[in-house]
Amino acid sequence: MKFQCSSCGLRMNSGHFKQAGQVNPRLTSICDLCIQRGENPEDFANETVSVFAQCLLYSFIGKSGEDVANAFLVAAKEARKRYEAFIQDYDGNSLARQQLARQDFNQAVIDSEKGQIDFVPQLDLTFAENLQKLGLKVDFKLNEVDYIDRERIRVKYNYRCQYCGRRGRSVDHKNPVSLSRNNDLDNLILSCSECNRIKSNMPYELFVELNKQIPQANRKLVRYENALATLKGEFEQRRRALAAQMHLKGVVTDPELNQLRRQNKKLQDAIDSLTSDYNALRNVREQHFMTGWRLSQISKREDIV
Numbered sequence: 001m002k003f004q005c006s007s008c009g010l011r012m013n014s015g016h017f018k019q020a021g022q023v024n025p026r027l028t029s030i031c032d033l034c035i036q037r038g039e040n041p042e043d044f045a046n047e048t049v050s051v052f053a054q055c056l057l058y059s060f061i062g063k064s065g066e067d068v069a070n071a072f073l074v075a076a077k078e079a080r081k082r083y084e085a086f087i088q089d090y091d092g093n094s095l096a097r098q099q100l101a102r103q104d105f106n107q108a109v110i111d112s113e114k115g116q117i118d119f120v121p122q123l124d125l126t127f128a129e130n131l132q133k134l135g136l137k138v139d140f141k142l143n144e145v146d147y148i149d150r151e152r153i154r155v156k157y158n159y160r161c162q163y164c165g166r167r168g169r170s171v172d173h174k175n176p177v178s179l180s181r182n183n184d185l186d187n188l189i190l191s192c193s194e195c196n197r198i199k200s201n202m203p204y205e206l207f208v209e210l211n212k213q214i215p216q217a218n219r220k221l222v223r224y225e226n227a228l229a230t231l232k233g234e235f236e237q238r239r240r241a242l243a244a245q246m247h248l249k250g251v252v253t254d255p256e257l258n259q260l261r262r263q264n265k266k267l268q269d270a271i272d273s274l275t276s277d278y279n280a281l282r283n284v285r286e287q288h289f290m291t292g293w294r295l296s297q298i299s300k301r302e303d304i305v
Ligand SMILES: [Zn+2]
Pocket: 005, 006, 007, 008, 009, 010, 030, 031, 032, 033, 034
């Protein structure tokens, strides 16, 4: 499913218009690149997206009503085609997505659209060549063996982050400090994206040490994650049931449907409040790492004095 962004005018996979949200995903009138660029989806209408959101019982973020024929940021249709193809290459390439954060990829496209990078992806260049011209790099030589090994690591650790215990998919070297490039399975470990991000911002040894100080917080995180997954699964089931009922009855308002909606709303409130507790704990945990790091830097400075 493709939607056209009301801001830049690019046609993109619907994923670019979907925000995870707490419970029910939200669809936006403009694409994720335009949001990253600083545009506000509430300033744009997008009838196609809003109708889809309604059918799927998602929320819609955008102006209501018909699209105003506006000047698209990428004005030339020819240029839009070139960006669309390039973005589709990225969306469909798991190696690229693994190695290159979407934010960074988006930023390069944005800089190109704004003319800050003097290059527009070319249809007759390969994906790798286009990336390179935009100052991005992906190692396409990582072969299938790497894939299988990565999957083996995930299975070995039961898809659990070895630092906090939540679900994780990132396969990393245990000790990145040793630049031995030791790719033995024993030197690889699994972590979640959050630990991975925090870890990458500080010395590895310190991260491990600080993490050992908070076993209870980590256990709590796992419990939150599990509880939320259960509730969200339940909510998703009900949402589907409601959509099916709505389809059968052929009407949008009906006492029985309203009853279902009210139940869903209650469940959604419960999920929201649990999510906010969860996020508060995640913040506190991150602060713990950041404070520990700052303290270690200060104490190092004093050693020199
Ligand atoms: Zn856009």
